Amino acid sequence: MADDYLARIGKLIRDARKHRGWTQTELGAALGTSQSAVNRIENGGQNISLEMIARISEALDSEIVSLGYSGPMHLRVVGGRRLSGSIDVKTSKNACVALLCASLLTTGRTTLRRVARIEEVYRLLEVLNSIGVKTRWINDGADLEITPPAELNLAAMDQEAARRTRSVLMFLGPLMHRVDQFKLPYAGGCDLGTRTVEPHMAALRRFGLEVTATTGVYHAEVDRSVSPERPIVLTERGDTVTENALLAAARHDGVSVIRNASPNYMVQDLCFFLEKLGVRIEGIGTTTLTVHGLAEIGCDVDYAPSEDPVEAMSLLAAAVVTGSELTVRRAPVEFLEIELAVLEEMGLDYDRSPEYHADNGRTRLVDLTVRPSKLRSPIDKIHPMPFPGINIDNVPFFAAIAATAQGSTLIHDWVYDNRAIYLTELTRLGAKVQLMDPHRVLVEGPTRWRAAEMMCPPALRPAVVVLLAMLASEGTSVLRNVYVINRGYEDLADRLNSVGAKIETFRDI
Numbered sequence: 001m002a003d004d005y006l007a008r009i010g011k012l013i014r015d016a017r018k019h020r021g022w023t024q025t026e027l028g029a030a031l032g033t034s035q036s037a038v039n040r041i042e043n044g045g046q047n048i049s050l051e052m053i054a055r056i057s058e059a060l061d062s063e064i065v066s067l068g069y070s071g072p073m074h075l076r077v078v079g080g081r082r083l084s085g086s087i088d089v090k091t092s093k094n095a096c097v098a099l100l101c102a103s104l105l106t107t108g109r110t111t112l113r114r115v116a117r118i119e120e121v122y123r124l125l126e127v128l129n130s131i132g133v134k135t136r137w138i139n140d141g142a143d144l145e146i147t148p149p150a151e152l153n154l155a156a157m158d159q160e161a162a163r164r165t166r167s168v169l170m171f172l173g174p175l176m177h178r179v180d181q182f183k184l185p186y187a188g189g190c191d192l193g194t195r196t197v198e199p200h201m202a203a204l205r206r207f208g209l210e211v212t213a214t215t216g217v218y219h220a221e222v223d224r225s226v227s228p229e230r231p232i233v234l235t236e237r238g239d240t241v242t243e244n245a246l247l248a249a250a251r252h253d254g255v256s257v258i259r260n261a262s263p264n265y266m267v268q269d270l271c272f273f274l275e276k277l278g279v280r281i282e283g284i285g286t287t288t289l290t291v292h293g294l295a296e297i298g299c300d301v302d303y304a305p306s307e308d309p310v311e312a313m314s315l316l317a318a319a320v321v322t323g324s325e326l327t328v329r330r331a332p333v334e335f336l337e338i339e340l341a342v343l344e345e346m347g348l349d350y351d352r353s354p355e356y357h358a359d360n361g362r363t364r365l366v367d368l369t370v371r372p373s374k375l376r377s378p379i380d381k382i383h384p385m386p387f388p389g390i391n392i393d394n395v396p397f398f399a400a401i402a403a404t405a406q407g408s409t410l411i412h413d414w415v416y417d418n419r420a421i422y423l424t425e426l427t428r429l430g431a432k433v434q435l436m437d438p439h440r441v442l443v444e445g446p447t448r449w450r451a452a453e454m455m456c457p458p459a460l461r462p463a464v465v466v467l468l469a470m471l472a473s474e475g476t477s478v479l480r481n482v483y484v485i486n487r488g489y490e491d492l493a494d495r496l497n498s499v500g501a502k503i504e505t506f507r508d509i
């Protein structure tokens with residue numbers, strides 16, 4: 001391994017030297033060393049310090065090895081350690097991305113507090129910046145300030161960044177208020193199988209937005225004579241479709257009623273934000289939203305999105321699988337209530353603090369202290385439902401938890417075509433996970449976890465589940481290419497380390 005690495009660096013040095021047109025002797029002279037030493041370095045036959053690499057880089061005027069962060073990131077996990085202490089839940093990816101899109105509704109400045117510093121947010125910022133929106137991190141990088149230009153330059157949109165997220169779909173709602181015609185690339189996101197955009201199209205059509213799809217691109221055209229006379233009934237109670245309908249309704253000059261709306265956490269955060277823009281909304285937290293839109297919005301807005309229930313669930317699962325006593329602070333309890341009730345049935349010993357409010361003044365938070373518990377499998381299967389139900393993004397964590405419990409647990413993810421399949425990756429770490437069909441896995445516990453080296457599954461939550469299992473596995477595991485985790489979690493490795501985990505990040509050179 002080390003030899004291979006020296007040979008690769010050696011080759012990079014030879015290439016850079018030749019590019020400069022130097023002989024080995026000339027490079028040796030510039031470094032104050034001999035031709036034969038340079039020859040050994042280039043052949044990978046000599047240990048080389050970072051300081052020497054830096055000197056060679058300087059001499060050749062070429063960055064031999066980037067000490068920046070370009071290559072894929074990997075994690076090395078020394079497992080089998082107990083976690084302890086307390087850890088704070090960060091703001092949610094899913095609210096933050098909706099709010100970034102919503103910032104396009106106002107011509108004023110948007111300030112978002114404690115925005116999660118995650119790849120998904122970075123991709124959307126790249127998209128916003130490319131179309132002329134100014135963004136900057138303020139208050140030591142904690143908060144984000146977003147200032148739209150007078151005219152958006154949609155032709156300059158960073159297609160590559162846009163394609164890497166599904167959230168870019170939520171540009172449809174705000175952009176239709178600013179331009180009559182525009183294009184958006186097909187949305188990406190986790191590889192979870194087919195994810196329909198039809199409900200978005202059907203809802204937005206009611207506001208006059210017609211979208212046709214050609215290879216890789218949505219062409220959107222607005223007919224301003226169309227407005228929703230009747231309630232809009234969503235064909236699916238999806239989160240982003242509800243958000244898109246809200247974004248369209250927010251600047252529709254009149255009252256729009258959205259039925260079969262998702263009352264989920266990110267939708268609530270978006271509603272609270274829209275209220276701050278002056279948009280009146282009745283029914284927040286229910287499945288019928290009545291929106292009193294405003295034709296123009298020009299005010300500055302300052303909003304603090306709430307904490308992420310899925311991150312809270314991830315951290316609870318981390319404590320459970322490692323048999324630790326851990327306090328998960330700032331957990332948005334309303335969006336975890338059913339998960340907690342199931343865990344309680346399974347025998348989880350935990351305490352919750354009195355409730356307090358998130359910085360948005362609305363969402364209820366608690367601190368949850370989990371203690372080592374002897375868990376048994378739940379009597380009924382674990383399956384998600386639109387809120388209020390077990391959150392679909394929390395379901396994968398039940399696989400890791402079920403693997404630590406006595407007995408067998410059936411997990412039925414009816415929603416995504418691919419996500420349950422990735423849970424079988426846990427078998428590499430010693431779990432007994434049987435795929436019954438693409439939507440159902442049977443987990444047999446308890447598990448004697450064992451360390452392994454593997455690639456990250458290409459889906460955020462299953463990837464984190466694998467990481468948690470690695471925390472529980474005695475020995476050293478390696479998880480390769482964790483972009484997908486960084487898409488939704490801020491500094492997860494460091495934060496887990498702060499409560500006793502031992503995770504090292506490293507990159508390919």
Ligand SMILES: CC(=O)N[C@H]1[C@@H](OP(=O)(O)OP(=O)(O)OC[C@H]2O[C@@H](n3ccc(=O)[nH]c3=O)[C@H](O)[C@@H]2O)O[C@H](CO)[C@@H](O)[C@@H]1O
Nearest residue numbers: 094167194195196236237238239240241266386392393415
């Ligand atoms: C940025 C964001 O907020 N992403 C979340 C959002 O994605 P998003 O709102 O984009 O979710 P999708 O629209 O992809 O819906 C997820 C899947 O559920 C199906 N479906 C959904 C609702 C319904 O009533 N019936 C139904 O069958 C859809 O067909 C799809 O296959 O919601 C998903 C489901 O909660 C979460 O996993 C994502 O983390």
Ligand SMILES: C=C(OP(=O)(O)O)C(=O)O
Nearest residue numbers: 166189190393460461488
């Ligand atoms: C599926 C997820 O996200 P996205 O909608 O961004 O793909 C998720 O958060 O687990």
